[in-house]
Amino acid sequence: MKTILAPTDFSPAATNAVRFAFMIAQELHARLKICHVMDEIPYAVVPGHDGYGGEADNENWKNTEKELAFLQNSLPLRGNDGSYAPEISTIVGAGTVAKGVMEIFRTSGGGVVVIGASGKNFWKRLFYGSATGSLIGLSTFPLILVPESFMTRPIKKIAFATDLHADDIALLGNLAEFARYFNAELLIAHVVDAPGQQAKQINLFLDEITDRLCYPKIYYRCIFNENTDDGLNWLSEHGEIDLLTMVHRKNSWLHPSHCRKISAHPKVPLMILPENLTQLFF
Structure with missing residues (x-):
């Protein structure tokens, strides 16, 4: 059983x-583990160990554990329909945020990390030039970013943004298996400047998908936009999707x-x- 890791800054x-x-x-x-990394204590692991910052830091650690417990207790034991109740645990880490999250992920048997797409300090530290580096660039696991305003709902349609790279076929196979858990549609989305562009490459890509993937709810959509980011934002706003998936790949579309x-x-x-991912987290 895999673990879903949810870092929080509360x-x-x-x-x-x-x-x-x-x-x-x-x-x-899957299991759910909620964690908080106290990056202001650079060498600590647990209270009482060498390098821990003294009584004040020990109190901060205990307060953090209480906040995590409160957050854990705010979650329902199970769904309103009596659905599966995940095993939930909490953990406090210390050190730099990105490396702390990665270490907890590694030791917890993690499958995916789910974080908020904004926050008091966590998001900026994590993704925009902090000393710890970018978790996007460092991670070897799937990372899900959830907008603060997004209302959690069942995943019924998953969009996969592709540049028609050959490696995307294997990732799509894994993503299709993930979609099965939700009985969700899987939309392959590709942004091009105008109709007719890359027609041969698109046909070859789709033929390969037909030969290798066995999932009844998969289909393709070409989005016409001169700007890739605008095209993907349009898809997010008007495509009635519940999850957008992208590959973090260097030197490509x-x-x-x-x-x-x-x-x-x-x-x-x-x-x-991550581009070298061979299997998703289920």
């Missing part, structure tokens, strides 16, 4: 992301700058997959 955005993570854990029958631009203000939950 902001409204992070709390909203925890609710979304709980919903995913229900559908996947979906250059990391696209991931960063979309992740700064996502309209719907955004799942970012």
Whole structure:
């Protein structure tokens, strides 16, 4: 059984992301672990260990544990329909935020990290030039960013933004298996400047999908827009999707700058997959 990891800074955005993570854990029958990384204590691991910052820091640690427990207790034991009740746990880490999250993920048998797309400090530290580096660039696991204003709802349609890269076929196969848990539609979305562009490449890509993927709810949509980011934002706002998926890949149509631009203000939950990922988290 995999673990869904939900880091929090206790902001409204992070709390909203925890609710979304709980919903995913229900559908996947996975564990949910809520964590907070105290990056102001650079060398601590647990209270009482060498390097811990003294009585004041010990009190901060205990208060953080209480906040995590309160957040855990705010989640329902199970869905209103009597659905699966995920096993929920909490943990406090210390060190730099990105590396702290990655270490908790590694030791917890994590499958995916779910975070809020804004927050008091967490988001800016994590993605925009902090000393810890970008979790998007460092991670080798799926990362889901949940907008603060997004109301958690069942995942009925998943969009996968592709640049028709050959490696996307295998990722789509894994994503289709993920979609099965939700009985969701899987939309393959590709942004081009005008009709007729890349027609041969598109046909070859779709033929390969037909040969290799066995999922009845998968289809393709070409989005016409001269700007890739605008095209993806249009899809998020008007495509009636519940989850947008992008690959964090260097030197391609979906250059990391696209991931960063979309992740700064996502309209719907955004799942970012590292390009070398061989299997999703279920």
